[in-house]
Amino acid sequence: MTRLFVVRHGQTDWNLAGRLQGSSDIPLNDTGRAQARAARDSLWPALDGDPVVVSSTLGRAMETADIIVGDRGCELHRDARLGERRYGHWEGLLAHERAERFPDDHSAWMAGFEPDFDGYERHETVAARMSAAAHEWVSRVSGDLVLVAHGSSGRMLLLSLLGLPLTGRTLGKLENAAWSRLAPAAGGGWSLERHNVGAPAVEVAR
Secondary structure (H helix, E strand, O other): OOOEEEEEOOOEHHHHHOOOOOOOOOOEOHHHHHHHHHHHHHHHHHOOOOOEEEEOOOHHHHHHHHHHHOOOOOEEEEOHHHOOOOEHHHOOOOHHHHHHHOHHHHHHHHOOOOOOOOOEOOHHHHHHHHHHHHHHHHHHOOOOEEEEEOHHHHHHHHHHHHOOOOOOOOOOOOOOOOEEEEEEOOOOOEEEEEEEEOOOOOOOOO
16 A cells, blocks of 8 residues: 655745745755754654655755655655746745735735736646646555655645645645655545644754
8 A cells, every 4th residue: 555745845045035936946955954854754764665755856855855765775766747836927036025016916825826927837737747746656656655845736736635625725734844644545535644744843053
């Protein structure tokens, strides 16, 4: 029985500042690397058998996955379909900047609905590519599967697999370096066994 673990990457400087990252390839900071090491320590005891790890091709997710795998001999793969949502001209902006420049779109987004502008990747598009990747990888493995992704794309995957609405904030977000676990449900589909399991707090010398 394949269980599915969805992991968000560790912190970046844009996360720390509150800037929207999306498809921008922002690296982990030192705190993010420490978070990834802590996530590794909380995740591995929960895994069974010979797990397979697949990450987004954005650098922050790949480095998180590399840290999680460490010197363990498990399979590590990359899949661009696990990348973060594209936010177009919102990428790099702080929340107050989005609110000032694009008030209607920002209000819709904060309520859990869709803004409407070129370059923004809609909920159903993100959910479709994430679900396609997850189902393909699940079909290829026999043990636990770990997908290292992003905050928004990871949440869209969880909502889609659980059959929940993609709008309205029906499921809380994954924090940096936190993970959720899904298992096949008896009647078909998936059951959410754990959500937003946080790594232990880390202190980074400055």
